[in-house]
Amino acid sequence: MKKRIIITLSLLLILVAILAYYYSSWEFTAPVKGCSMNSYDQNGFGAPRAGHKHKGVDIFAKAGTPVLSATKGLVIYKGVLSLGGNVIVVLGPGFKTHYYAHLKTIDTKIGSWLSNGQEIGTVGNTGNAKYTPAHLHYSIGTIFPKWYNDKMNGLSFYTDPVPLLNKYFEKLK
Numbered sequence: 001m002k003k004r005i006i007i008t009l010s011l012l013l014i015l016v017a018i019l020a021y022y023y024s025s026w027e028f029t030a031p032v033k034g035c036s037m038n039s040y041d042q043n044g045f046g047a048p049r050a051g052h053k054h055k056g057v058d059i060f061a062k063a064g065t066p067v068l069s070a071t072k073g074l075v076i077y078k079g080v081l082s083l084g085g086n087v088i089v090v091l092g093p094g095f096k097t098h099y100y101a102h103l104k105t106i107d108t109k110i111g112s113w114l115s116n117g118q119e120i121g122t123v124g125n126t127g128n129a130k131y132t133p134a135h136l137h138y139s140i141g142t143i144f145p146k147w148y149n150d151k152m153n154g155l156s157f158y159t160d161p162v163p164l165l166n167k168y169f170e171k172l173k
């Protein structure tokens, strides 16, 4: 009997923690050190690519420039992918996933809790960015799709990072 109460209470506590994290507000930092509004294309999200639509934004910077975590969060994946090259995936507030690709170096590990703006790697051109100038490909994924997203075709599981970046730079002015 006592055991059951403890288990129930523990589950409730976990649920509350998950909900709190889901609804926690998230501070946003532009994920490339020293970048500006000129470092990315305003129409980068959803832009046509060979056989698909671009699911993020490309932020151009010199190879080796520090890549910063755009939010607080937990590193849930790091590895090498054929398209993304060296990549990191961070689970952030609101259960959004933050995908950082084409990295030159990865300077964090799976299970690390990141603070907003913490350095996690450097800009590079690994993966399918081999023949393009160094840039960070940055995508925000969402577990709960946006069916109302008008740019939907294949993008409903993604959030456009451009408005967030613009807002960040507007605030700096």
Ligand SMILES: [Zn+2]
Pocket: 054, 056, 057, 058, 136, 137, 138
């Ligand atoms: Zn890209």
